[in-house]
Amino acid sequence: MEGLNERQVEAVKSTTGPLLVVAGPGSGKTLTIIRRIAHLIHKGVSPENILAVTFTNRAAREMRERLHALLGAIAYSVFVGTFHLLGLRIIRENTTNKFVIYNREEQADLLQPLLHVSKAKAMEIADKISYIKSRATEPSQELKEVFEKYQTRMTSQNALDFDDLILKPIQLLDNTDLLKRYRANFRHVIVDEYQDINPAQYTLLRLLVGDNTTICAVGDPDQAIYAFRGADVRSFLSFEKDFLGTREVILNLNYRSSGNILGAADRMIHRNTHRIDKEIFTIKASGPLVVVASVPDEEAEGDFIAHEIESRIGGLSHYRLLNQTNERDIVDTPFCFSDFAVIFRTNNQAKAIEERLAETGIPCRILGKGSSDWGPRIYNIASFMKQFMNRTENRDHLFAMNAREFLETIGKDLQYDVDRVNDLAHQMQLIFGNEWTELVAGDMVNELNLLTPSDDFDSRAEVVTLMTLHMAKGLEYRVIFISGVEDGLIPYRTGNASESIDEERRLFYVGMTRAKEELYLIYKRRGVVYGKKTAREPSPFLFDIPASYIERITLPDRPKKLLRKQQMKLF
DNA sequence: AATCACCGGTTTTTT
């Protein structure tokens, strides 16, 4: 129990009944899960009897790596994977039929000729179908016909979509013997990011958890930001009713953010209704105030960010230089570009910022849509595979390889890092069992749709990262700039009904709590919306942060030359 | 096969 705080120890040791761990941002959530698994194994639990599920490949991989670092090879016997990987394994173990897995694009390709609509429209409908399936509900009257056509088509093509990887196992487990087998196997179940579970996944989980299963759910309802794609935070909130005899542990000690940042975020999120009320504390010193900056327009915003980054690069912490304080917790290491991230609500905000940074000579990259296969390295195995397959002379050769040879080829050809190839091998093992090396590569190619996360990126790259608030979840940076903290953007408003202020507030909370040392909240007084220049108001969420946490900076309207001067005056 | 004018849409996105 070394290096764990009291609450974490409690979460690690409570292995008898159901356990709900409410884990605030930066509270050592993953550490706690890893140590819980290690604890179970030390107590004599066989690693095969442990199931740890996450929602993203990124999270699963991090967990596998850390578990391996702690336990060595035995870690590979624990099932650590996404819900979809688990579903795939259950399907694999219980059906002999061949099938392919369609991604969103392939779903849209199937829908398009069926409906005679544009690709974009088909994608939209694919999203809707996915939403219906993930909520495990019936399609509405208007969608019913389309939905049924789609299902028929998928069946005839022996295709499963991502949601089927959850729904199909639910059907399969409607079999007492089979259910017994799985329950006997997965005796200890841990679910990470439980606030993001959707009803279909919840149903699968309920099936797997029997009377003798210990279930441990870890998450933070304040970071539930995926309702729009079917996640339902109510599963988290009703956990204690769902699993009788639940013990609840709150991890509220934050190891990430300095005091002012955490205080500001905490007070802000307290305005939400229907919360599990928890106070959070940081072990760090109060640090610099949160900077709330009012800037005239888009260009000024980019320039401001560029300037703030520039002034820290190659020097000591700006805060220390200016204030000559000696707070122990303010890390006394020079900044590098990868210490900074700029985050925003919508992707279209990225371009303007990127331009201004590039102009100042600050290297940056935009994370998200399509960025995974940028650059000299190919990050996406699926796209690599497709290219490889298209070189016809390789095709037969590749199909005939066994799995091990196949992965080795990718090692070489992709200059993939060894860790990644090993991890991929491990995932194969999770799906196919220990005989996976005997498999022929041709059989694995669709599984690969599942194993290729778009969130796969090199975090060590020496650049400033630009991304959406959604993408930022689970990451941390020394300095965070949140751009466009404006009404209409944060919270985002479309005018149609489905929007939730609470969810938008949580999104802002996620953004704020990414910062370790410094946080900038920037709003423009004038912005461009659908090509029209309009006056903008600061986000109403800013008014929920007590003034004592904030330092306000106002950059005047042009001329731009005043910018820097004015800024200096303010310090 | 490539080019271009037009049109519609314009939030977030993992698997």
Next chain:
DNA sequence: ACCGGTGATT
């Protein structure tokens, strides 16, 4: 304002 897709023209 601008992007991406579409369908017509070269």
